[in-house]
Amino acid sequence: MSDSASATEKVAARGSRRTGTLYRGDPGMWSWVAHRITGVLTFFFLFAHVLDTALVRVSPNAYDEVIETYKTPIVNLIEVGLVGAVLYHALNGLRVLLVDFWSKGPRLQKPMLWTILGIWVVVMVPGAYFMLERTVRELFGGN
Amino acid sequence: MTLALDKPRSPRRPAARRGNFELASWLFMRISGLALIILVLGHLLIMNILDGGVHRINFAFVAGRWSSPFWQFWDLSMLWLAEIHGGNGLRTVINDYARKDATRFWLKIMLYVSMVLILALGSYVIFTFDATIPAN
Structure with missing residues (x-):
């Protein structure tokens, strides 16, 4: 067995004693995974969004017709997801900046993760309310 | 136990002479990200949350x-x-996950073509917007 393979085995053995045989990752790793996923999704949305906005150069009616789909219940719900994804990406990006440029950043990366998740919830609860209020009222309240 | 190094006493390391594009890219992500926090969160707040949100958006609102x-x-x-920040992010993702050189090459060509298209179209629309265009 090569040196690196035996070293890997030693590290794996040390890890498995504490957490079982499956590597489940540190919260820092999951914050990175979520940063990638929210970033890629937002980039794809940006592509579609520039195309739909470009319809203002075709005609007001063409634009208004497509914008109406943004006001339908299912797309409205997806917009809440979009805002949630962008807000997470922004807050975690700020955390990355602090880890990179603030002397205490690396040591505080985990408390900063819990902090941004707290801010995310505090902003998303009223945000989702304002975004969905009219849709929910029209779906269940008659007008 | 010895660490095997290729030419351990080599005076120059070729990898360090590739220029600093990746450093510039790393720095750009942080600077543009900071600006985008204001620009994009402000945009989302105005367009989706305040004063009726998406329901009040139409051609007249844009005008x-x-x-x-x-x-x-x-x-x-x-x-x-946003387009360059996102495009650069996707470039990193493609570099990380594409396994074959040809796949990586063509995915990046598609990415760059889409970036040029979106930047050109979006800029054209903002610069030539005409509020008096006929309704149909």
């Missing part, structure tokens, strides 16, 4: 906003920064 140079400049900066 009202783009009658102001401030919002034209806001949207143009946001378009360029």
Whole structure:
């Protein structure tokens, strides 16, 4: 067995004693995974969004017709997801900046993760309310 | 136990001479990201949350906003920064996950073509917007 393979085995053995045989990752790793996923999704949305906005150069009616789909219940719900994804990406990006440029950043990366998740919830609860209020009222309240 | 190094006493390391594009890219992500926090969160707050959100958006609403140079400049900066920030992020993702050189090459060509298309179309729309265009 090569040196690196035996070293890997030693590290794996040390890890498995504490957490079982499956590597489940540190919260820092999951914050990175979520940063990638929210970033890629937002980039794809940006592509579609520039195309739909470009319809203002075709005609007001063409634009208004497509914008109406943004006001339908299912797309409205997806917009809440979009805002949630962008807000997470922004807050975690700020955390990355602090880890990179603030002397205490690396040591505080985990408390900063819990902090941004707290801010995310505090902003998303009223945000989702304002975004969905009219849709929910029209779906269940008659007008 | 010895660590095997290729030419351990080599005076120059070729890898370090490739220029600093990746450093510039790393720095750009942080600077543009900071600006985008203001630009994009402000955009989402105005368009989706405040004062009825998406339900009040139509052609007249867009015409009202783009009658102001401030919002034209806001949207143009946001378009360029977001497209390059996102495109550079996706470039990193493609580099990480594409296994074959050919796959990586063609995915990046598609990415760059889409970036040029979106930047050109978006800038064209902001610069040539006409509020008096016929309704149909």
